[in-house]
Amino acid sequence: MKTRIRFAIPILVFWLGVFTTVNAAGAQEDMPPPAPYLLAGAPTFDLTIVKFREKYNADNPLLPIGEFRAIGNSNDGINLTRAASKISGTLYASTALEKGSGKIKTLQLTYLPVEGGAEKAARAIAIGYMAALVREFEPTLTVEQSSARVTDLLVKGRGSRFFQQSWGALRYVVADNGDKGLTFAVEPIKLALAEP
DSSP states (O other), X not given: OHHHHHHHHHHHHHHTTOOOOBOTTSOBOSOOOOOGGGSTTOOOOSOBHHHHHHHHHHHOTTSOOOOOEEEOOOSOOOOEEEEEEEEETTEEEEEEEETTTOBEEEEEEXXXXXXXXXXXXXXXXXXXXXXHHHHHHOTTSOHHHHHHHHHHHHHHHTTOSOEEEEETTEEXXXXXXXXXXXXXXXXXXXXXXXXX
């Protein structure tokens, strides 16, 4: 179990923003572009992680998320605070917060697949958490609608290191790293008025 936890923390840090690498010559390697929430001027939800957890846990008493703990930032020059919460041995919640305000830039759930008979149940629990996360930001969706949305996004993002789809003011991101884990994220996007 300790090996699994030691393996999970680097995965969480990876998905929390290490989407680009630079080789010794300074050229970008074949990696996806930086996560949108890392870009200058990226929006935040008008919500802190404490307020989110409070509301989420009240709305979802059977799918609780524990207290988030700060993850040490490597000196990467990014003006974010990263934090994670272990839900189970196969599921972690993580976030990136704007320094100063503590407002949420991204909320992520990372599922670490297991083999054998427990896989189906663990995946169903992960999808349940993902659907509950969707409902926190789209409260008009039913349990069935939010589960269908998550399933659709996971199918579209299967095998993709970075898949995104927007609905209104929300961006959903799926990062599928096969047997090393699957991350589902919800992020705010800026809406612009159309020019007349």
